[in-house]
Amino acid sequence: MRRTLASFSAIALAAALWAGAASPAQATAPRGVWPLSGAVVREFDPPDQPWLAGHRGLDLAGHVGDIVTAAAAGVVSFAGPVAGRPVISISHGSLVTTYEPVTAFVAVGQTVTAGAPIGRLEAGHCLPEACLHWGLKDGPENYLDPRSLLPSQAVRLLPVEAVARLREEQALWEQSHKSAGLIRPLAEAVITSPFGYRTNPITGSSELHDGTDFGAACGTPIRAAAAGIITQQYDGGGYGNRVFVDHGSADGSQFVTSYNHLSAFALSVGATVAQGDVIGYVGTTGLSTGCHLHFMVWANGALVDPMTQLP
């Protein structure tokens, strides 16, 4: 009986050691959140030597009285004035986060979760507006970038300044990729059947002809109506061989074009095309009575008459 218990204890001890070995790894990578939602107004810029000037944290814009939250789960290790300025420190295993100037709600020894309110922002670090100086260190004078606590894919947690910068970049990208309007995919071709309701010659019922037909000899090169990316190309049954090109945003509208009844494709899915690039060749695949291009246009997801978009 004693032997059995002793064996059991040995297993329990091994399990405890194993758990103990695993925990420091977790402690070095706590899951972090921004302690204040304001923009980053001053970046982390550590000094080359501890006695030199630098910025040992991130400054986040705020207002006096804003609630500051814990950047990660931990235990409050300090709450009080340092050189006349209210400071909170939270210990997360080997790491410590600091928050100043913040008047604490929490007491030393208190356990906090990530995002838990810990105090109110005071004036004094940024002028004329208040800001939070958020620090991270793994030793008395070893400061780290507090951003390293945040998940790299934390898009929702981006400070407003970063969001504004991303929107600006997006607008610039859209401006530079803006089409000068769609061009005809077959410059010389004549329209043999317009977009719109027509009587089906076989069934006799009225149906929507969902594109514009351009007559041209089989093998005639078809050109992309605008710059974009080939998103799909396949045998579309009645549409025959078809290619879809996504043009992104132009003049506030999202355009997609499609080219049908092709005899052959010129490129592959994922290819980037400039306006006028050859993307395929006229054919008569699918439900078609002769060589022609059935050209389709979607504006913001809605099918439109291609001729409303073409010169």
Ligand SMILES: [Zn+2]
């Ligand atoms: Zn600062």
Ligand SMILES: [Zn+2]
């Ligand atoms: Zn057609």
